[in-house]
Amino acid sequence: MAKLLFDLGKNGRKGYTLPPMQVAPKPVETLIPSKYIRKTPARLPEVSENDVMRHYFSLSTLNHHVDKGFYPLGSCTMKYNPKINETLARIPELKNLHPLQPAATSQAALKLMYELAGYLSEISGMADVSLQPAAGAHGELTGLKMIRAYHVSQGNPRSEVIIPDSAHGTNPASVTLTGYKSVQIQSNEKGLVDVENLKSKLSDQTAALMITNPNTLGLFETQLQEIIKLVHDAGALVYMDGANLNALLGIVRPGDIGFDVLHINLHKTFSTPHGGGGPGAGPVGVGKKLVNFLPVPRIEKDNSGYCLRDDFPDSIGKISSYYGNFGVMVRAYVYIRMLGEAGLRRVSENAIINANYLMKKLEPFFMLPHSGPAMHEFVLSGKWQRDRGVKTLDIAKRLLDYGFHAPTVYFPLIVKEAIMIEPTETESKETLDRFAEAMIEIAHDVENRPEVVLNAPTTTVVSRLDEVKAVKEPNIKYNFDRLDRM
Numbered sequence: 001m002a003k004l005l006f007d008l009g010k011n012g013r014k015g016y017t018l019p020p021m022q023v024a025p026k027p028v029e030t031l032i033p034s035k036y037i038r039k040t041p042a043r044l045p046e047v048s049e050n051d052v053m054r055h056y057f058s059l060s061t062l063n064h065h066v067d068k069g070f071y072p073l074g075s076c077t078m079k080y081n082p083k084i085n086e087t088l089a090r091i092p093e094l095k096n097l098h099p100l101q102p103a104a105t106s107q108a109a110l111k112l113m114y115e116l117a118g119y120l121s122e123i124s125g126m127a128d129v130s131l132q133p134a135a136g137a138h139g140e141l142t143g144l145k146m147i148r149a150y151h152v153s154q155g156n157p158r159s160e161v162i163i164p165d166s167a168h169g170t171n172p173a174s175v176t177l178t179g180y181k182s183v184q185i186q187s188n189e190k191g192l193v194d195v196e197n198l199k200s201k202l203s204d205q206t207a208a209l210m211i212t213n214p215n216t217l218g219l220f221e222t223q224l225q226e227i228i229k230l231v232h233d234a235g236a237l238v239y240m241d242g243a244n245l246n247a248l249l250g251i252v253r254p255g256d257i258g259f260d261v262l263h264i265n266l267h268k269t270f271s272t273p274h275g276g277g278g279p280g281a282g283p284v285g286v287g288k289k290l291v292n293f294l295p296v297p298r299i300e301k302d303n304s305g306y307c308l309r310d311d312f313p314d315s316i317g318k319i320s321s322y323y324g325n326f327g328v329m330v331r332a333y334v335y336i337r338m339l340g341e342a343g344l345r346r347v348s349e350n351a352i353i354n355a356n357y358l359m360k361k362l363e364p365f366f367m368l369p370h371s372g373p374a375m376h377e378f379v380l381s382g383k384w385q386r387d388r389g390v391k392t393l394d395i396a397k398r399l400l401d402y403g404f405h406a407p408t409v410y411f412p413l414i415v416k417e418a419i420m421i422e423p424t425e426t427e428s429k430e431t432l433d434r435f436a437e438a439m440i441e442i443a444h445d446v447e448n449r450p451e452v453v454l455n456a457p458t459t460t461v462v463s464r465l466d467e468v469k470a471v472k473e474p475n476i477k478y479n480f481d482r483l484d485r486m
Contacts, residue, residue, distance in 0.1 A: 062461055064405050066274075070431050074377050074408035074420025075168070075216055077246045077268035084338070085271060085331035094330055099322040103307045109326065110306035114299045116333045117283070123336075123344065124242075124262055125255025126285030130294045131329060132320040136243060139263030139282030140174035140210075145316045146286060146293040147208050147237050147261065148178060153293075153314065156235070158207035164193055166216045166412045168241060180207060187414055191217040191370035193227060202234045208261075212241040213254070216412040216420070217370055218355065218377035220247075228258040237261065237290075245269045246424070247352060247376035250345025260287045270332035279325040281332070295319045350425035351376040354432060358423050361436040365443040369415050377422035379415050390446045390453050392417040397464060398445070398456035402438040 064071070071078035089095070097109055117129040133139040144161070151158050161175045162183045172182040183201050188194040193211065209231045214220045221227065231238050237260040246269045248254070254262050266281040267274040274280075286294060296315045297308035308323070339347065352375055359368070359378040367381040382392035396406035396419075408420035423432055445452045455464060 069403050069405065070423075070427060070435055071405045072407045072421045072423050072435065073405065074218075074379070074422045075243055075411070076274065076408070077243075077265070077376075077422060077424055078274060078405075079246075079268075079271055079424040080426040081271050081273055081331070082335065082338075085334045088334050089327045089330040095327070097326070103305075107305050110299055110308070112333055113323065113326070113329055114301060114306055116329055116336070117299065119333075119336050120264055120283055121285060123249060123253070124245075124264065124285045125253030125257075126259075126262055127255070127288045128291045128294060129264075129283050129285040130298070131281070131283045132295045132318075132324045133263065133282040133284055134320060134325055135280040136241075136263055136265040136268075136282040137170040137174060138280075138319070139265075139284045140170055140239075140241070141177055142282075142284050142295060142316070142319050143239055143261040143263055143286075144174055144178040144180070144208070144210075145319070146284075146290050147239065148180075149293045149314065149316050150237065150290055151207055158205050158236070160203070160205045161207055161239075162198065162201050162209045164211060164215065166191070166414050167210065167212060168216065168243060171210050171212075171241060175210065187215075187217075190372075191215070191219050191414075192221055192223065195223055195226060195230070198227065199230060202230060202236070204235070206231070206234055206236040208237045208239050210239040210241065212244060214244045214247050214375040214377075216244075217379050217415070218244075218247075218374040218422075219370060219372070220375055224257055232258070243268060244376060247348055249348040250341060251348055255285070255287060260290060261285070266328055266332045271335045272328045272331040279328055281325050281328040283324075297323065299323075347425050348376070351423075354423040354425060354427060355421070357429075358421060358432050358436060361432075362421075362439055365440050366419065376424075377420065379412065380419040380421065381415055382417035382419055385443065385446045386417050388446055388450060390450050392419055394453050394456065395419065395439075395442055395446075398442050398453045399438060400457040401459045402434075402441075404435055404438060 061068075066078050066080055094109060094112075097106060103110060113131055117131055120129045121127070130142070133142045148157070159181055160183045161178075161180045162185055163171050163175065164187060165184050166187050175182045183206075185201050186194045186197045192215070198209070209227070211221065211227070213224065228238050238258065239261045240254045240259040240263075242254070242262050242264045245254075245264055249269070262285045264270075264283045264285065266272045266283065272281065284294075292312060292314040293316055294312070295318060296310035296312055297318075298310070298312065298315075300307055300309050336344070355374050355376050355378055359374055359380075362380060366385075367383045369379065369381050382390070382395055385395060386392070392409045396409050399406045407422075408418075410418055411420055412418060423435075442453060457463060
């Protein structure tokens with residue numbers, strides 16, 4: 001057997017041979033004091049490989065993920081992740097690179113990152129891009145630190161950042177972490193930034209306006225040019241939260257509009273894995289006046305190839321241990337190269353079509369607080385259903401019985417009983433129709449048999465929980481008996 005294994009290793013793929021035979025280990029009795037060694041064998045169950053596989057596979061089927069079913073989580077852009085991205089990210093020559101490997105032996109990786117930054121710069125219209133931030137919120141922090149460094153360099157440090165009331169929750173958190181005070185402005189009756197309210201909040205202490213476009217209602221800010229001019233005239237900068245960039249690819253470039261900073265969520269717009277705690281990536285693009293403040297090291301190209309440079313005296317310094325989450329970058333790079341310019345535009349066009357198609361199908365059955373064409377997502381309200389005693393949370397739980405992950409609920413905060421739906425471009429019309437049918441059935445049940453919705457879910461492994469009791473009396477014991485009966 002040993003001879004066979006040796007031959008297989010020797011004649012297999014180049015470079016993959018078994019290591020030489022090691023010296024037999026010493027008996028365990030010589031390494032551990034005798035009083036700690038069992039006198040009788042442990043009573044361990046004999047489990048076949050087949051049973052083990054079925055056990056873990058049954059657990060995996062309890063998870064909901066984008067490969068299993070529709071995931072219309074508003075603002076999160078839960079699009080399908082092409083498997084070719086995963087395959088190429090696992091190439092040993094890329095996967096096994098060490099972060100401290102010298103640039104001379106990392107040229108392929110450096111070239112990939114250099115080109116990816118160039119693609120993102122071209123797509124966004126920004127002058128330059130740093131790939132270092134490890135998540136969207138990390139990108140926000142990085143962008144705000146550059147804004148602070150810019151104002152300090154101008155001899156005019158400022159203390160406030162203006163944020164709309166419809167903003168993502170990470171925006172005010174990042175503002176606070178950077179040492180600024182968060183100043184809120186209102187949305188108008190159309191769900192857009194109230195320009196007059198913005199004017200009243202601008203001052204010589206305003207460092208930046210932080211705005212999402214399209215906003216969290218899925219609406220394009222129609223007065224952006226006026227807004228940006230007002231902010232710039234006040235000596236401040238304009239930051240764009242790029243969470244909703246999936247609506248703009250190949251159609252609008254934020255840099256062309258006048259944004260100074262933009263973070264890009266690779267796990268949203270560019271189809272890298274989303275959720276599970278990471279890894280993520282939130283590259284930050286900047287306009288010309290902020291290029292000198294980008295994090296280091298920066299990837300540069302010269303006659304000898306690609307290198308990492310950190311000799312930029314105005315830089316905000318390192319914001320990652322090394323250069324960021326490289327495997328995520330590989331996936332995004334593959335996605336962009338496969339689609340090309342025309343394909344990226346088609347992504348956004350299809351995302352917009354899908355969102356508006358679904359919105360029109362559901363509009364008669366749920367309140368639509370802000371009418372007009374949506375971009376890549378839209379927000380309904382469950383107010384009509386709440387008036388009949390059924391909350392948006394109940395609707396979300398009932399959707400589980402149909403095999404769908406619920407949309408984002410109760411956000412944005414400016415819409416009561418909010419239901420935020422983003423279908424993305426990777427869902428078929430048939431999937432959208434099935435989802436619409438489920439939502440419409442739920443709306444009918446609210447009117448005719450509300451108890452069905454109030455008691456949902458009923459088809460899932462775990463039925464409706466007593467949420468108040470779960471908070472007050474948490475029980476974290478795992479129910480193995482129930483698992484065995486599955």
